[in-house]
Amino acid sequence: MQTITKYLALVVLCVNVQLINAQDTIPAIKNEKNIKMLRHLKTVVEKEEKEFLKIEVEAINKRLDNGKITSEEAQKLKMKAAKLAALNIENRIGIIDNKIALFERNDYGLNRGGKETKLGVIIGGEEVLYVRENDDKRKKYDKRTSSDFVLAFGLNNAIVEGENLEDSPYKFGGSRFLELGWAWKTRVFKNSNFLRFKYGYSFQINGLKPDDNKYFVQQGNQTILQEFPENLKKSKLSITNLVFPVHFEFGPSKKVDKETYFRYSTRNQFKIGMGGYAGFNIGTRQKLKYKLNGEQIKDKQKRGFNTSNLVYGLSGYIAFDSVALYVKYDVSPIFKDQIIDQNNISLGVRFDVD
Numbered sequence: 203m204q205t206i207t208k209y210l211a212l213v214v215l216c217v218n219v220q221l222i223n224a225q226d227t228i229p230a231i232k233n234e235k236n237i238k239m240l241r242h243l244k245t246v247v248e249k250e251e252k253e254f255l256k257i258e259v260e261a262i263n264k265r266l267d268n269g270k271i272t273s274e275e276a277q278k279l280k281m282k283a284a285k286l287a288a289l290n291i292e293n294r295i296g297i298i299d300n301k302i303a304l305f306e307r308n309d310y311g312l313n314r315g316g317k318e319t320k321l322g323v324i325i326g327g328e329e330v331l332y333v334r335e336n337d338d339k340r341k342k343y344d345k346r347t348s349s350d351f352v353l354a355f356g357l358n359n360a361i362v363e364g365e366n367l368e369d370s371p372y373k374f375g376g377s378r379f380l381e382l383g384w385a386w387k388t389r390v391f392k393n394s395n396f397l398r399f400k401y402g403y404s405f406q407i408n409g410l411k412p413d414d415n416k417y418f419v420q421q422g423n424q425t426i427l428q429e430f431p432e433n434l435k436k437s438k439l440s441i442t443n444l445v446f447p448v449h450f451e452f453g454p455s456k457k458v459d460k461e462t463y464f465r466y467s468t469r470n471q472f473k474i475g476m477g478g479y480a481g482f483n484i485g486t487r488q489k490l491k492y493k494l495n496g497e498q499i500k501d502k503q504k505r506g507f508n509t510s511n512l513v514y515g516l517s518g519y520i521a522f523d524s525v526a527l528y529v530k531y532d533v534s535p536i537f538k539d540q541i542i543d544q545n546n547i548s549l550g551v552r553f554d555v556d
Contacts, residue, residue, distance in 0.1 A: 237302055237306065240298050240301055244295050247295055248291055248295070251287045251294075255283055255284060255287040258462060259280055262276050262283070263276070264343055270459075279461065343464070344464065345463075345465060348386070348387050348556060349385065349402075349556070350384070350387065350524075350555060351384060351556075352381065352382065352383040352553070353553045353555070354380070354381040354550055354551065354552035354553070355380045355381070356379060357374065357377065357379070357548065357549050358379035358546065358547070359377050359548075360372055360410060360547065362542060362544050371412055371413055371414075371416070372410045372413065373411040373412070373413055377409055378409050379548040379550065380407045383402055383403055383405060384403060385400055385402035385447070385554065386400070386402055387399070387451065395466035396452055396453070396455070397451075398451040398452070399449075399450060399451075400448070400449040401446070401447065402446070403444065404479070405442065406443045406444075407442050408441045408443070408546050408548065409438055409440050410438070410439045410536075410546075411437060411439075414429070415430050415433065415434050417430050417437045418439050418507055423539045424537075424540060425507050425508045425540070430490070430492065432493065434490060434491065435491040436489065437490055438488070439487070439507065440485075440487050440489070441485075441486050441509055442483070442484050442487075443482065443513045444481045444482050445513060446480060446481055447477065447478070448477045448478060448479070449475040449518075449519075450477055453471055453474055455467060455468045455471055468523075469523055470523050471523070473521045474518070474520055474521075475518055475519045475526075476518045477517060478514065478515055479517055481514075482512065482513065486506060486507050486509045487504050488501075488502070488503040488505075489502050490503070508537045508538055509536060509538070510538045511538075513532060513534050515530055515534065515546075517529065517530035517531070519552055521552070521554070524554050524555055525553060526551065526552040526553075527552075528548075528549070528552035529547075529548065530547070531546070531547045532545050532546040533545065
C-alpha cells in the first residue's frame with residue numbers, strides 16, 4: 203500500500219508540475235482554478251518528500267540491522283535525511299507560493315502585441331523548476347538479479363561417430379553459428395557474489411556447409427550427403443533452435459557500497475560459466491546456389507531433413523568483463539534415427555551486454 207501511495211503521488215505530481223514547468227507551462231491567466239491547483243500541489247509536494255524520507259530511513263535501518271553501520275552513524279544519517287527533506291519542502295513550496303502570489307497580484311493574459319503570454323519561474327534569467335532528480339528511479343537496496351543481452355557467433359561443425367573432427371565432411375571456416383538471446387543472473391548467496399545462477403532463452407542458428415560439391419538428401423528416415431549434378435557455388439544447411447540455457451557462473455566481483463543501496467559488479471573481472479541447454483528445433487532449411495544453362499539458380503528447401511526435434515547439450519565460457527570464449531556441444535544428434543550419429547559443436551566469442 204505504501205508503494206502504491208508513493209507512485210500515486212508521483213503521478214499526481216507529474217500532472218500538476220506542468221503548471222510551473224518551464225518547458226510546458228500553462229497560460230498565465232488569472233483564475234481561481236489555476237490557483238486552486240497550485241495550492242493542491244503544495245500538499246502533494248509535502249507528502250512526496252515525507253514518503254521519500256520514510257524510504258531513506260527504512261534503508262538506513264536495514265543497514266543498521268545488517269551490521270553495516272553503528273547506531274550513532276544511523277542516527278546521523280537519519281538527521282541528515284530529515285534536514286534535506288525539510289529544506290526540499292521549504293524550497294519547493296516557496297516556488298509554488300511565489301507563483302500563486304503572481305497569479306493573485308497580476309492580470310496576466312495578453313501582451314502588447316496581442317499574443318497570449320505564459321508564466322514560468324525566473325531564476326538567473328531563465329525559466330526553471332526545482333525538481334529532485336531520479337525521484338522516480340529509486341534504487342532497490344539489494345538487487346540480486348540482473349539481466350543481459352546475449353550475442354554469440356563463431357565456427358560451427360559436427361563430430362561424426364567413429365571419426366575425428368579433422369575428418370568432418372563440412373567446411374571449416376565456412377560453417378558458422380549465431381546465437382541471440384536474453385539471460386538473467388541471480389546471486390546465489392546472500393552475502394557473497396562468487397557464485398551466480400544464469401538462465402534465459404536463446405535462438406541458436408547452426409550452419410553446416412558440406413565439402414566436395416555435396417548437398418543433403420533425405421531418403422526415408424535417413425539423411426545423407428550426395429554429390430550435386432551441377433557445380434555448386436553454395437551449399438548450406440541451417441538449423442534454428444529455441445533453447446533455454448542454464449549456467450553456474452563464478453568468479454570475483456567488486457562490491458559497490460552506497461548510503462542507500464549496494465551492488466556487486468563483475469566489470470573488468472574474470473568469470474567462468476559452466477552448464478547446458480535444452481530446447482526445440484523450430485526450423486531447418488537448405489540453401490543451394492548454382493548455374494543451370496547460364497542462369498543463376500537459388501534453391502531454398504524448407505523441410506525437416508530428419509533433424510532432431512528435441513535439442514540438448516553442454517556449454518561453457520571463460521570471460522573477462524563482457525567478452526567470452528564460448529563453446530557448446532549438442533549431446534542430441536543432428537539427425538535422428540541415423541545409422542551413424544553426428545553431433546553439432548561450436549566455438550566462438552560471446553558478448554553479455556547489460
